[in-house]
Each structure stands twice: as C-alpha cells, then as structure tokens.
Amino acid sequence: MRADARRNRRSIVNAAVEVVLEVGGEPSRDTVAERAGVGIATLYRHFPDQQRLLHAVAVEVLDRAIAEGRAALEEETSGGRALRRYLHAAIDAGLGAVNIVYPLLDDHDWPEQRDAASGVLERLVAAAIDDGAAGEEVTATDIALAAIRFCRPLAIGLTADDERAIAHQQLDRYFDGLAAQRRQPDTQPRHLPVDTSRTRSSA
Amino acid sequence: MRADARRNRRSIVNAAVEVVLEVGGEPSRDTVAERAGVGIATLYRHFPDQQRLLHAVAVEVLDRAIAEGRAALEEETSGGRALRRYLHAAIDAGLGAVNIVYPLLDDHDWPEQRDAASGVLERLVAAAIDDGAAGEEVTATDIALAAIRFCRPLAIGLTADDERAIAHQQLDRYFDGLAAQRRQPDTQPRHLPVDTSRTRSSA
DNA sequence: TTATAAACGGAGGACTATACTCCGTTTAAT
DNA sequence: ATTAAACGGAGTATAGTCCTCCGTTTATAA
Numbered sequence: 001m002r003a004d005a006r007r008n009r010r011s012i013v014n015a016a017v018e019v020v021l022e023v024g025g026e027p028s029r030d031t032v033a034e035r036a037g038v039g040i041a042t043l044y045r046h047f048p049d050q051q052r053l054l055h056a057v058a059v060e061v062l063d064r065a066i067a068e069g070r071a072a073l074e075e076e077t078s079g080g081r082a083l084r085r086y087l088h089a090a091i092d093a094g095l096g097a098v099n100i101v102y103p104l105l106d107d108h109d110w111p112e113q114r115d116a117a118s119g120v121l122e123r124l125v126a127a128a129i130d131d132g133a134a135g136e137e138v139t140a141t142d143i144a145l146a147a148i149r150f151c152r153p154l155a156i157g158l159t160a161d162d163e164r165a166i167a168h169q170q171l172d173r174y175f176d177g178l179a180a181q182r183r184q185p186d187t188q189p190r191h192l193p194v195d196t197s198r199t200r201s202s203a
Numbered sequence: 204m205r206a207d208a209r210r211n212r213r214s215i216v217n218a219a220v221e222v223v224l225e226v227g228g229e230p231s232r233d234t235v236a237e238r239a240g241v242g243i244a245t246l247y248r249h250f251p252d253q254q255r256l257l258h259a260v261a262v263e264v265l266d267r268a269i270a271e272g273r274a275a276l277e278e279e280t281s282g283g284r285a286l287r288r289y290l291h292a293a294i295d296a297g298l299g300a301v302n303i304v305y306p307l308l309d310d311h312d313w314p315e316q317r318d319a320a321s322g323v324l325e326r327l328v329a330a331a332i333d334d335g336a337a338g339e340e341v342t343a344t345d346i347a348l349a350a351i352r353f354c355r356p357l358a359i360g361l362t363a364d365d366e367r368a369i370a371h372q373q374l375d376r377y378f379d380g381l382a383a384q385r386r387q388p389d390t391q392p393r394h395l396p397v398d399t400s401r402t403r404s405s406a
Numbered sequence: 407t408t409a410t411a412a413a414c415g416g417a418g419g420a421c422t423a424t425a426c427t428c429c430g431t432t433t434a435a436t
Numbered sequence: 437a438t439t440a441a442a443c444g445g446a447g448t449a450t451a452g453t454c455c456t457c458c459g460t461t462t463a464t465a466a
Contacts, residue, residue, distance in 0.1 A: 002413065002462085002463055002464080003463070004412095004413070004414080004462070004463070005412080005413060005414095005463095008413085008414085024227070024356070024358030025358060028453065028454090029453075029454065029455085030452085030453065030454080031453095038415080039414060039415035039416060040415080040454090040455080041413095041414070041415060041416075041455090041456080041457090042414060042415075044455070044456085045413075045414085099357070099359045100358050100359055102359065103359065142372075145369055148357050148359060149352065149353075149357060150352075152355060152357070152358070153227075154302070154348070154351050154355070155227030155303050156302045156303055156305065156306060156351060157306040166348055169345075170348070170349060170352060170377065172380070173377050173380035174373065174380055175380065176379070176380030176382075177375070177376035177377055177378065177379030177380035177381075178376055179379075205433085205434055205435080205441065205442065206434070206435090207433070207434070207442070207443080208434095208441080208443095211442085211443085231423085231425090232424075232425065232426085233423085233425080234424095241443080241444080242443060242444035242445060243425090243426080243444080243445075244426090244427080244428090244442095244443070244444060245442075245443060245444075247425095247426070247427085248442075248443085
C-alpha cells in the first residue's frame with residue numbers, strides 16, 4: 001500500500017468520525033471527502049460502499065478507546081482517576097460515534113474490539129466503584145451513554161476549542177455526580193434506569 | 204383568528220421545536236408540517252418564511268422556561284431544589300432549541316423573553332449557590348449550556364421515553380456534581396472556563 | 407533518472423429531497 | 437345557510453447527494 005494512500009485513508013476515517021458526530025447519523029460522502037481534503041473518487045476507492053466506511057469508523061474509535069482505557073488502568077493510581085481520565089480521552093477520541101453507526105450497520109463483525117472495549121470499560125467502572133468514586137448503582141451502560149452525550153457537538157456555532165472545553169467541563173461535573181452517597185439533602189432520584197441492553201452490547 | 208388556525212399554529216411550533224432539537228439546525232419544512240399533522244400550505248400560511256418560524260420557536264421555548272423557572276422559584280423550599288426542578292423542566296420544554304436557532308436568526312428582537320429568561324436563571328443559580336447546592340464558580344452560562352446538552356437526542360435509535368429517561372438521569376448526576384466542595388480527592392479541574400459571552404446573552 | 411503501476415481529482419449525469427405555489431375542497435363562525 | 441377564512445396536497449423548480457469515468461499526478465523501484 002502506497003504511503004499517500006494510507007495517509008488519505010486515515011484522513012477519510014477521521015473526517016467520517018467528525019461528521020458522524022455532527023449530524024448524528026449517516027454522513028454525506030461529499031461532506032466526508034471535502035472534510036478529509038481528498039477527491040470524492042479517492043473516498044470511493046477506499047470505501048466502495050457506505051457500510052465499509054461506517055465499519056471503519058466503529059473500529060477506529062473503538063481502537064482508540066481501548067488503547068486509552070488500558071493506559072488509564074495501568075498508569076493511574078486510583079479507580080476514580082482512571083475512569084475519569086478514560087472518559088475524557090474517550091470523548092476526545094469520538095467514542096460516541098460507535099453507538100451512532102451501530103444501528104446503521106448490517107454486520108457487526110468486530111467482536112474483537114467490542115469485547116475488548118466493554119471489558120476495559122467494565123474494569124474501569126468496577127475500579128471506580130471500589131474506591132468510592134462512583135456509586136454502587138453506576139453501570140458500564142451509564143458510562144457509555146455519558147460518552148455519547150458528551151461527544152456530540154452542541155450545534156450552536158461554537159469553535160472546536162470552545163466545544164471541546166465545554167464538553168470536558170460538563171463531563172467533570174457529571175463525573176463528580178457519580179460518587180456514591182448523595183451529598184445534598186434535597187436530592188432524590190427522579191427517574192428509573194431504563195433497559196439499555198442493546199446499547200450496552202455495542203460499547 | 205379562527206380556532207382551527209390557532210390550534211394548527213400551536214402544533215406547528217411544537218413540531219418545529221422537536222425537529223430543531225433532533226437535527227440540531229434548520230428544520231426541513233416538510234418534516235415540520237408532517238410532524239405537526241398539517242398540510243405544507245398551512246405551514247406557509249402561518250410562517251411565510253423560515254425566519255418567522257425560528258423566531259416563534261425561540262419565543263415559545265423561552266416562554267415555557269420562564270414559566271417553569273418562576274414556578275420553581277415560588278414553590279420550592281431551597282435554591283438547590285428550585286434549580287434542579289427548573290433544569291428538568293427546561294429540558295422537557297426543549298429550552299436548548301433557543302440556542303440552536305439563535306445563530307440562524309437575522310433579528311433577535313425578543314428582548315422581553317430574553318431578559319426574563321436570563322433574569323430567572325440568574326436568580327435560580329444565585330439561590331442554589333447560596334444554599335450550597337452549587338459551587339461559587341457555577342455560572343448561569345454553565346447552566347444554559349447544560350440545558351442545551353441534555354436537550355439534544357443521543358441519535359442512537361432510542362425511543363422517546365428512553366431518550367427522556369436517560370437525559371433526566373444524566374442531568375441529575377451533572378447537578379450533583381455542581382455542589383461546592385469537591386468530594387473526591389483525585390479530582391482536579393482539567394479545563395479552564397471559556398468565553399461564552401455570546402451564548403450567555405441568548406439564554 | 408526514468409518507467410510504470412498505483413493512486414489521485416473533479417467534472418458530469420442520474421437520482422432524491424427540499425422549497426414553495428396554486429387551486430379545488432372543507433370548515434368555523436355568523 | 438352563507439361566506440370568508442383556512443385547509444390539504446399535487447406539482448414544478450431547485451438544490452443536494454450519489455456514483456462513475458477518465459485524464460493527470462505521484463510514489464516507488466529499477
């Protein structure tokens with residue numbers, strides 16, 4: 001594989017991740033190609049159909065998230081630190097894209113990434129619960145859903161920098177809210193958790 | 204104005220709010236009309252151009268939010284309770300839509316709603332800070348941005364009910380994270396606040 | 407350097423979705 | 437019962453998207 005081809009392929013996948021997160025669904029081919037700075041034909045050469053592109057998007061962000069998760073587990077000194085660091089890295093990596101493309105995919109044959117990603121996430125959550133950084137009731141699904149939430153752009157015309165800064169700040173506060181015993185006397189849970197088994201299995 | 208006309212106008216605005224939140228931008232006219240259950244001509248009769256429709260969307264959600272905010276201030280017994288209740292009501296009301304349509308509008312002549320909404324929000328935030336439910340550093344802008352975040356759909360094919368339940372649960376955790384002194388020893392702020400003066404002025 | 411296979415870009419045609427109008431029909435209100 | 441107001445939806449123009457074809461450029465190795 002030629003060097004420019006590999007470079008272009010990377011650009012295309014990265015662009016596709018961004019566009020998927022922005023539109024929250026099928027990205028337009030023309031938009032992806034333009035964002036990647038390549039001709040439309042180049043996109044078709046690398047990804048003859050939309051399925052393969054979406055597949056590449058899923059694998060890409062899962063790989064990034066897995067690497068970040070493992071690094072966090074190894075390097076951090078507490079479960080809480082590790083999970084927080086992972087979440088910040090995951091939203092920068094665009095992890096939420098995987099859940100957006102999931103329902104658009106015909107075949108979900110990336111068992112490797114899927115299992116690795118959910119394994120890492122579950123270890124992180126367990127560790128965070130262990131050291132009290134998250135309450136007993138917190139699940140891996142909750143964390144995956146949070147990653148999706150904080151990945152998506154606010155769509156109010158912010159610069160990429162502002163967008164990112166706001167997401168991280170909000171995530172930090174969300175994370176602080178995960179701790180076990182509720183601090184505020186006036187706090188009561190208002191809504192029951194929902195069945196998210198389908199979503200859980202995808203991240 | 205005839206009764207059916209008024210009824211249809213309401214349906215159209217409500218539908219427009221929903222669609223704006225879903226697509227995170229300009230809603231397609233056909234989609235809005237269909238969602239509202241009216242013919243496309245009816246939509247054009249009430250809103251000859253997109254600007255007027257978007258304007259109506261902004262005024263509508265602001266009015267809802269103002270009413271909810273005042274009710275919360277009057278009826279709740281603590282600042283924390285009031286702000287939490289307001290936030291839950293605001294995301295149900297679709298408050299985030301106002302920030303999405305804001306950059307799409309030519310004229311922003313709804314000073315009445317704008318001032319009332321930001322006034323209510325600031326009183327709520329001040330009250331919450333007063334009784335320790337939110338840290339000193341929390342601003343009205345933070346809260347407005349949170350409302351936008353939790354209003355937007357996750358775009359992973361959930362039912363409206365699941366979508367709503369998840370948003371409320373995540374919001375509760377975010378709100379818990381607003382409390383003054385950080386509980387977790389491993390917590391440190393990771394990102395500086397950004398300049399959001401433009402956004403602040405819109406809600 | 408040069409040869410060449412591989413990769414590239416973008417114009418262009420088919421197709422789909424969206425914007426907006428026109429006009430015959432229905433309905434609220436007197 | 438009358439009628440002015442409001443309605444619905446077919447229909448046309450326009451814009452956006454999909455995808456192919458082919459002439460040009462570029463990486464790589466002789």
